[in-house]
Amino acid sequence: MLKRLALIFGPVIAALALVLVVLFIGPLDKHKHNLPLEEQAAVSLSPTVFRQSYLKNMALSDEDHRFVPFFGSSEWNRMDAFHPAVLARAYHRNYQPFLLGQKGAEALTQYFGMQQIMKNMHHKQAVFFVSPQWFTKADQQSAAFQFYFSKDQALAFLQNQTGTYADRYAAKRLLATYPNVPYADLIQKVADGNKLSATDLNYIRFNTTVHRNEDAFFSRINVGDNLKKRVIPKVKELPQPYNAERLDAKAVQLGQAQTRNNRFGILDNFFTNRIGSSFPSLRNAQAHFNYTQSAEYSDFQLDLTQLAKTHTNVIFVIPPVNSKWAKYTGLNENMYQASVRKIKYQLTSQGFKNIVDLSRRGNEPYFMEDTIHLGWRGWLAFDQGVAPFLEHKQPAPMYHLNNHFISHDWNNFDPINNDVNTFK
Template identity: 85%
Template structure:
């Protein structure tokens, strides 16, 4: 009888034990570093890597290999031979970019992603690519935000929150942007200014353990092959050793060879496949665009608040738009520069003084790959400003945050008709 019971229930018991081990113990190599996996994850641009925590934490905590978070959106996917990940690898920089961005990801998405790696960012450096195109009057698209949001981010936020004004605002924005967000009741407590109870925090800790172990098991299987297929082959195309004049000449040659079917300096494939037949209808189509007034300014302040909490020394990169395309579509360059002034004032008035402003260089040949994204010579300019910041010792920043940048007054402030320094 005992043998029969063992045959019947033995597999069930073994399965339960295995599941419990997965949920509460995790894989045996959970805390080990694996350079090959870290390098793949750093350039993966997989939504899974972007959403989840384990691979980011693994790479950014590796004391033997320096990975630096590069926050942004869709620009990281423009991998020509001069992309920062390719230049860093080709010229053996002492850092490797860990690319954290996806199409449709904006400041609020980056804020909750930062919650997962707050420990790994303490007293480190970071690169933050901030696009004025984020700052539209239309709010953050709920569908895009929800796609990149994960339970891991919610749990990390709940674990990290301390009841500050920024914490409460972030919780309110989360509830508005994702009404059915996981752990809604706990997030509502934060939004209402209530302190999470001991029982709440124990629940968060236990649930986070389970989720982190699942992440450690499964996230490594959705990294992709960008390193093999898109990075290493382009490394071989670059001249050795590093030579700025040779790189610029090669950038011009590649740009010329890949922008032959249009007069805007736009990549041929992009112009054919993304603009194509709609081209005539796009004349003056952006004349009404406005990046100067947006809830995004308050969301961006959340990112700054988080960077200050972790004492992260960040350099902010502000890109241009393709000037020829902007003229055709009617995009107001005066408005664009007003938005840039507003962004820069929000940064520098609070001690975020490392700003690489490329916003006036959209008229330079082969600086842009398409309508709004850097390419060829644009990436070289990016590298010229960012690489020295990352490779050389920098003074520790002194941040002095101003909660008034989380307000409707700042969101609605008009930098076209008003001097930004008058905002109090």
């Protein structure tokens, strides 16, 4: 009878024991680097990779291969032949972009994602694609934020917080955006300005071990195959060696070939499938849009605070919108440029001096792929601004943060009718 029971339950017990070992001790190869896996993860654009920490930290801590975090949102998924990941691979740059962005991901999502990779951002470089379209009067969409948020992010935030004004504000924003967030009681302590106890910290460390070991075990499952299917094939389309004029001509050629069914320079498939029959109703549909007053400005300040905390040398890219489409939909160009001035003032007044401002180039042919995303020639302009910054040694940044950028006064400051330099 005992032998029979052993045969029946033995495998189950062994499997449970293995799971417990994995969760509480971790896989044996936990600290080993795996370049093929790191390269896959870097261009994966999988929500799993975006949410979790294991593959991000594996790549960003690799001292033999330089991966640079590229923060943004949906633009990274526009993978034509001139995408940053394709150009970096085609021309053997001394870095590879690690794409950190998803549709609907904005400043608050990026802030909590940074908590997970903080130890691998100290005195390194990063690229931050900041879209004025984030800065709407409507708050960060709770559903999108919650989808990209993980328990590991909550635990990393709790481990990293030091009771600063920014910490307290971030905790309050987290509770407001995700009322049922994991570890809400501990996050509430931070929001209230109370110090976490030794018991709290031990509890946080224990749960961090469990979640990160689980992440290490399962994160390889949903990496995807963008590298093989969407990056490497496009490398073969580019001329060799690098030549700016030949690349621009190629970008024009591809843009012309793929934007034939509309007068806006929009990708044919996008115009057919995303605009289609709703086209007539979109005339002047964006006339009321306003990106100049938003709680997003305070959320963006959280990102800047975190980047300054790790002394990360960052280059920011500000995109345009498709000018022809903006005119059709009634999007106010003066309003758009006012939001750009506000973003740039928030950056430059605190020492974030590296900015690639593309915001006035949305009228150039084949610069945009669709209504708001860079394509062909836009990616080339992006690369011409970003690549030299990453490939050559840069002076260390001198940041001087101003907590007044986390305030209703700054969120509501009107840069259309007021000079941003007058903000105190």
